[in-house]
Amino acid sequence: MATELARTDVVVIGLGAVGGVAVLPLVNAGLNVIGLEAGGWMTTRDFAPDEIRNNIRDWPQAIPKAKNEIPTSRANINFEAIQGGGHPMMNGMGGTSLHYWAQSWRLSPWDFKTVSDTTRRYGAHRVPLDSTVEDWPLSYEDLEPYYDRVEYALGVSGNAGNIQGTLQGDGNRFEGPRSRAYPMPGLRSSGFTDMMSEAASQLGWHPFQGPAAINTEVYGNRPGCFYHGFCDRGGCHVAAKSSTAVTTIPEALKSGLLKVVTHARVLKIVNDDQGRVRGVEYLSGNQVLFQPADAVLLASHTYENTRLLLLSKSREFPAGLANNSGQVGQHYLSHHQGAPVTALFPKNLNNWYGLPAQGVAIDEWADDNFDHSDMQFIGGGNLWVHTDRKPIAAAKMPTFGLAPNWGPKWKAFISENADRTNSSYIQKTTLPYEGNYLDLDPFVKDKLGIPVIRITAEHRQNELRIAAFTQDRMEEWYRAAGAVQIIRAGLGAAMGPSTHAYGGTRMGDNPATNVTDRFGFAHEVKNLGVLGASVMGTSGARNPTLTAQALAWRTAEHLVANWDSITQ
Amino acid sequence: MNNKKKNAADDTEHGAATLLSRRNLLKGAGLTGAALMSAACSGPVISPASGAQASSARIHVTEAFETLTAAESAALDALASRILPSDDGTPGAHEARAVHFIDRGLTGAMAASREQYAVGLAALDAYATETGGNAFHSLPTSAQDAIIEAMTKNAILNFPMLNAGFFNTVRTHTIEGTFSDPYYGGNRDFVGWDLIAYPGVRAVASAEETRLGRDLAPSRQSAYDLPSYTKDLAVPTAAQQGGASNGH
Numbered sequence: 001m002a003t004e005l006a007r008t009d010v011v012v013i014g015l016g017a018v019g020g021v022a023v024l025p026l027v028n029a030g031l032n033v034i035g036l037e038a039g040g041w042m043t044t045r046d047f048a049p050d051e052i053r054n055n056i057r058d059w060p061q062a063i064p065k066a067k068n069e070i071p072t073s074r075a076n077i078n079f080e081a082i083q084g085g086g087h088p089m090m091n092g093m094g095g096t097s098l099h100y101w102a103q104s105w106r107l108s109p110w111d112f113k114t115v116s117d118t119t120r121r122y123g124a125h126r127v128p129l130d131s132t133v134e135d136w137p138l139s140y141e142d143l144e145p146y147y148d149r150v151e152y153a154l155g156v157s158g159n160a161g162n163i164q165g166t167l168q169g170d171g172n173r174f175e176g177p178r179s180r181a182y183p184m185p186g187l188r189s190s191g192f193t194d195m196m197s198e199a200a201s202q203l204g205w206h207p208f209q210g211p212a213a214i215n216t217e218v219y220g221n222r223p224g225c226f227y228h229g230f231c232d233r234g235g236c237h238v239a240a241k242s243s244t245a246v247t248t249i250p251e252a253l254k255s256g257l258l259k260v261v262t263h264a265r266v267l268k269i270v271n272d273d274q275g276r277v278r279g280v281e282y283l284s285g286n287q288v289l290f291q292p293a294d295a296v297l298l299a300s301h302t303y304e305n306t307r308l309l310l311l312s313k314s315r316e317f318p319a320g321l322a323n324n325s326g327q328v329g330q331h332y333l334s335h336h337q338g339a340p341v342t343a344l345f346p347k348n349l350n351n352w353y354g355l356p357a358q359g360v361a362i363d364e365w366a367d368d369n370f371d372h373s374d375m376q377f378i379g380g381g382n383l384w385v386h387t388d389r390k391p392i393a394a395a396k397m398p399t400f401g402l403a404p405n406w407g408p409k410w411k412a413f414i415s416e417n418a419d420r421t422n423s424s425y426i427q428k429t430t431l432p433y434e435g436n437y438l439d440l441d442p443f444v445k446d447k448l449g450i451p452v453i454r455i456t457a458e459h460r461q462n463e464l465r466i467a468a469f470t471q472d473r474m475e476e477w478y479r480a481a482g483a484v485q486i487i488r489a490g491l492g493a494a495m496g497p498s499t500h501a502y503g504g505t506r507m508g509d510n511p512a513t514n515v516t517d518r519f520g521f522a523h524e525v526k527n528l529g530v531l532g533a534s535v536m537g538t539s540g541a542r543n544p545t546l547t548a549q550a551l552a553w554r555t556a557e558h559l560v561a562n563w564d565s566i567t568q
Numbered sequence: 569m570n571n572k573k574k575n576a577a578d579d580t581e582h583g584a585a586t587l588l589s590r591r592n593l594l595k596g597a598g599l600t601g602a603a604l605m606s607a608a609c610s611g612p613v614i615s616p617a618s619g620a621q622a623s624s625a626r627i628h629v630t631e632a633f634e635t636l637t638a639a640e641s642a643a644l645d646a647l648a649s650r651i652l653p654s655d656d657g658t659p660g661a662h663e664a665r666a667v668h669f670i671d672r673g674l675t676g677a678m679a680a681s682r683e684q685y686a687v688g689l690a691a692l693d694a695y696a697t698e699t700g701g702n703a704f705h706s707l708p709t710s711a712q713d714a715i716i717e718a719m720t721k722n723a724i725l726n727f728p729m730l731n732a733g734f735f736n737t738v739r740t741h742t743i744e745g746t747f748s749d750p751y752y753g754g755n756r757d758f759v760g761w762d763l764i765a766y767p768g769v770r771a772v773a774s775a776e777e778t779r780l781g782r783d784l785a786p787s788r789q790s791a792y793d794l795p796s797y798t799k800d801l802a803v804p805t806a807a808q809q810g811g812a813s814n815g816h
Contacts, residue, residue, distance in 0.1 A: 048797040049769045052748045057677050191780030226772040237771070237796065350782050352766060353773030387778065391747040391766040396740075406651040406720075406739060407713065411660065411763070418764035 002281050002290035008034045008259075010559070011280050011293040013266050013308070016095015017545050018531040018552040019299030020244025021150060025553055027257040029560040034291055036264040036282055038065045038300075039091030041245070042098065047235035051390045054099070054234035058086055065091045065265055069446040071303050075458040075494040076435060083444055083452070088499040089301035093262065094245025096301070096499060097545065098235040101356040102213040102242065104156045105382075105542035106147050106550075108367040109140035109176040114431075114538055117368060118378050126378055128462045131431045132331050134537055137509045137518035140176045146550035146557075148179050151211075153251070153553075154242040155219040156546070157184040158211030172208050174363045184216045187225060187358040190387050192349045192422070196360045199481035205364050210384065212357035213242040213546070222246060229388050231355035264289075267450075269296055269312040269321055269528070277321070277528045283448075294567040295559055298505075299531040299552065303453045303497070306332075306438045306504035306534065309515075311450065322522035327515045328505060329439050331432035335500030335539045336459055338492050339467040341424045341474040343483035344400050348419040354387025356425075365473050366541040367429065377462045379429025381470035382541040383477065385422055394418040400485040424474045428466045430459070430502075430539040436495065438504050457495035467491040500533070500544055507535040507551075520555035527566050529555045631668060634675045635682065639703070641667055643689045646705035648742040650712050659759035666745030669754030673741065681737060688734040691727040698726075751790045758788050769794070 010026055012019045015037040026033045053059045066089045072081035090096045110117055113135045118126050127133065150156070160181045161171030170186075186209035189197070193209075200207035214231075217224045225240045239246045252258045265283040270290070272278045279292035298305050309328045310320035320328055362383040363369055372378055395414050398421075399405055403413035436457035444452050471488050478486060508514030511523035516535050522528040531552040533544040540547070559566055633641050645667045654660035661667075674682045692715070696704040700711050707715075715724075716735065724730040745754030747761065749769070755761060761768055768787030771794055777784055791797060 045797060048791040048794070049771075050749055050751070050791045052744065052752055056744060056748075188775055190775070190778040191782070192778075195780065227775075227778070228770050228773050347780075348765075350778055350780055350784075352784075353770065353778055391761055391764060392744055394764055394766065395743045395747045395760075406716065408653050408656055411652055411656070415658075415763055415765075418766070 002288040004290045004292065007279075007292040007294075008032045009293065010034070010295045010297060011036060011291050012297045012299050013269075013280060014038070014095065014298075014300035014304075015093055015244070015249060015260060016090065016299065016301070017097040017100070017244060018548050019297065020094060020097065020249045021153070021549045022297055022299060022531055022552040022556040023252040023258050024153060024248040025556040025560060027252045027255040031257065031560065031563075033252070033258045034293070035249075035258060035260045036266055036280065036291070037091070037093055037260060037262050038265050039093065039095075040262045041093045042235060044235070044237050044239050047230075047237045049228060049230040049234075049237065051230070051392050054230060055232065055390065056392065058233070069304075069307075069450075069452045071438075071453040071455050071497045072441045072444050073455040073457075073494065073496045075456075077456060081441060081444070081454045081456070084497050086497070087303075088497050088501065089304060092245075093249060093260070094235075094243040097213070097243035098241075098245060099233045100499070100545060101232060101543070102545075103357050103543040104151070104154075104158070104211045104213040104546040105540075106175060106178070106211075107140070107540040107542065107547050108174065108369075110368045111429075111538050111540040112136040112138065112140050112143075114378070114429075121368070122372060122378070126372070128378075128431060128433070128460060130434050130460065131462070132434060132513070133431045134508050134510070134513065136537060137507055137514075143547070143550050143554065144176070144179060146554045147546065149553055150546060150549045152183050154213050154244070154247045154549070155184065155215050155222070156182055156211055156213050156242065157186050157216040158182040159186040159209060161208065170208060172210075172361065172363050173206055174366070174369045182211060184219060186210070187212055187214065187216055187355075188227075190351070190354055190358065192351045192387055193358065193360045193385070195349075196385050196477070196481055200360065200362055200477060203477065203480055205362050205477075207360045207362060210357065210359065210361040211546075214355070214357055215240045215242065220247075225355070227354050227358065229353050229355060229390065231357065232388060266300075266308060267311070269298065269308060271312070271314050271316055271321060271525065273316065275316050275525060277525055295527045295529065297529040297531055297555070297559070302332075302501035302504055302532055302534040303438065303455075305530060305532055307440065307451075307453045309505065310440050317524070322505075322515055322524045322528060324524055325512060325515070327513060329437050331503040331506040331513075331537060332436050332438045332455070332457055332495075333430050333432050333502050333539060334455070334457065334495035334498035335502070335544070336428040336430045336463040336467060336492055337425065337498070337500060339471060339489045340426065341471050341478065341489070342398060342487045343422050343424075343478035343481075344417065344485035345420045345422070345482055346484050347482075349422060351387050351389045351419060351422065356386045356388050358388070359384050359386030362473075362477065365470055375465075375469070377465040377469070379431075379462065379466060380541060381426045381428040381466050381473075383470065383474055384425040384427070385477075386425065389419065391418075394421075397421050398487055400487060402485070422478075424478075426467070426470045426474060427500075427539075427541050427543065428463060428470065429541050430463055432503055432506070432537060433457075433460055455495065455497060459492050459495060464491045500539065502533045502536045502539055502544065505530045505534040506537045508537065519558040520551060521558070521566065529559060531555055633668075633671045636667070636671045636674070636685070639693065640685065640689045641671065642705040643692050643703065644670065644685070644738070646712060647692065647716070647738055648745070650709065650716055651739050651742045652746055653709075655709070658763065659757075660763075661742050661746050663756065664746040664754050664760045665756045666742045666754045669745030669748060669752050670741045672753045673744075678741065681741075684729075684734060684737060687729050688738075691729045695724060695727045695730055749791050751792045758786065761786065771796075
């Protein structure tokens with residue numbers, strides 16, 4: 001049986017991108033917090049510029065817990081679910097905020113009210129019939145103060161596009177109004193990004209450097225970016241990347257109120273007969289421990305959030321915690337961020353250094369930033385090109401039909417062209433649909449014998465049409481910049497495991513269609529909060545992390561402000 | 569550079585170099601190339617010549633295969649040498665010692681592919697002997713190329729393991745062995761990085777260095793020549809970062 005430990009105020013499950021943020025407002029309010037993290041601490045010394053380690057062998061992601069519980073995946077129920085190559089989750093203090101690209105976007109105001117805005121502007125019939133999308137239970141304006149807090153607490157660099165309604169010169173003119181500028185200017189340009197910006201301007205578009213949780217100057221005790229590369233799937237060797245491991249977590253630890261338990265593998269969230277959670281059971285080495293708490297914040301990755309709830313069965317919740325509605329695992333989506341366009345240029349781009357967050361964004365074709373009256377879809381895509389090239393990836397470049405892929409002609413081709421390609425990154429509006437969901441795999445288990453998550457999900461026409469449309473825009477942009485060859489990837493089909501995974505514990509006012517309420521607390525379990533993109537009902541056309549962090553801060557503040565009613 | 573070569577470099581110089589300013593580094597060009605390169609700075613201060621000097625200082629390296637047999641390594645080296653040949657006079661997979669990278673990988677991170685290599689390479693020699701009267705590595709390159717061509721088209725019916733899948737595995741690993749950090753046993757003397765004009769691992773890249781048209785001199789260093797990842801033990805511990813240790 002589990003050994004019971006001394007009670008605490010709040011247990012946070014997972015000290016990653018969102019749990020690592022939430023602990024700060026909690027300790028600032030004087031609460032005692034225990035953070036359970038499946039991984040350990042890593043330091044700048046662990047983050048060598050090593051393509052084999054980061055990109056080929058998936059270290060540091062590929063450590064035991066996540067590696068052994070990789071989700072299975074299938075497009076729909078007519079297929080068998082297959083276990084893929086990797087888990088997008090990361091175990092470690094700071095979680096995925098260690099190795100992510102650190103692009104730190106706010107969502108568009110449109111993303112919060114897709115249904116009502118689409119209905120108002122184009123008619124209700126334009127919302128895809130098979131989509132389960134709802135308006136978010138909060139608006140961009142509601143979340144704005146929390147975006148602001150996170151941008152300043154972590155250190156996000158960027159060029160503001162709209163400060164309190166006044167458009168700014170070099171930022172994103174389509175962004176929602178922000179209360180003030182970013183704490184630091186955006187990442188610098190490079191020869192390549194300047195070339196792409198000029199081409200975009202020639203097309204009449206408005207290019208800008210996107211925001212990043214990466215310092216561009218000394219911020220707190222951390223330096224600005226060194227632009228050496230190896231940021232993609234690697235931690236920062238100088239801690240310029242504002243992961244929670246070097247920002248909010250150390251800040252929270254200063255209070256003495258946060259206790260971190262590393263290598264703690266949570267097995268179950270335990271409830272009482274009143275339907276409230278009373279603590280968390282976890283494995284430490286070969287010991288099972290029980291940590292009682294007045295409130296629990298579930299802050300692992302989207303897949304693990306759903307998995308832990310479904311595994312936490314009890315007499316009160318026979319289908320899993322907070323799942324008497326059957327909504328846990330529903331409204332799942334993986335972001336459509338594939339279907340890239342790849343270009344070949346007739347000259348070297350000198351793109352060997354830099355980082356994926358150093359680039360040029362085009363927002364003309366995202367969200368509802370253009371008239372969709374004659375379009376066959378709603379939403380759109382954010383076009384992104386960036387610096388950073390590594391040698392193995394460069395040698396694996398496509399040959400554009402101009403050379404075979406081995407032998408002397410191939411050698412000559414890569415020798416000439418290794419620094420002449422670029423591949424775009426296009427993030428698209430992605431919606432939840434009937435028939436897309438997460439559940440426990442009935443067959444595949446991890447090494448402890450616990451079922452892994454099964455993804456059953458595929459992109460639908462709205463996503464595929466956005467993909468085709470944005471590929472056209474991307475090709476236009478590359479051609480304007482002088483590209484001589486273009487390859488378009490397929491438009492996408494299955495929604496496999498993704499770092500950008502959403503839903504499963506969606507947030508909304510209606511308890512029949514949502515697991516969590518407008519503040520992120522479970523409708524069925526009032527002292528259980530859920531943090532992360534699992535509460536998000538739409539993806540937007542940009543990276544989820546900043547939004548998930550802003551929501552996490554808001555959930556933590558809500559807990560503080562309503563402590564008695566939530567915990568008693 | 570491999571372990572042996574790295575160990576041959578003077579640790580004291582590595583440590584000292586990090587304390588030098590960039591200006592002093594330039595003045596101190598008499599230091600070995602390795603020491604210079606270990607400094608946590610980027611830039612065009614390192615000429616290709618200093619890298620060459622460092623490598624010519626290396627004398628003899630003993631290097632065994634850890635898992636591949638003699639026959640397997642010969643067949644694999646021949647195969648990798650047709651994927652990325654050196655008969656144009658510039659180094660290819662053989663000179664990069666990609667097979668040593670694969671050998672080491674197969675004992676560890678790439679162990680899942682060990683059986684595929686055993687089966688595939690044995691079949692390669694058997695098929696070569698059946699059709700050309702000799703082991704694969706002893707066939708003329710034109711015959712080797714014809715076999716590879718047939719593999720990529722899944723056209724070797726009597727040896728179904730000689731297929732595009734096996735070829736792609738070897739191709740992928742040959743690329744990794746040729747273009748990876750030399751720490752892993754391939755990319756010997758940076759021949760892979762030179763082939764595609766990758767200017768090498770740096771700790772910093774300046775704005776000026778990332779302008780179009782800039783030709784950067786190669787840094788010629790492994791990530792693990794940078795002392796911050798291997799030698800400097802004075803890093804904050806979890807406790808110093810404020811974190812408690814494991815468990816109760």
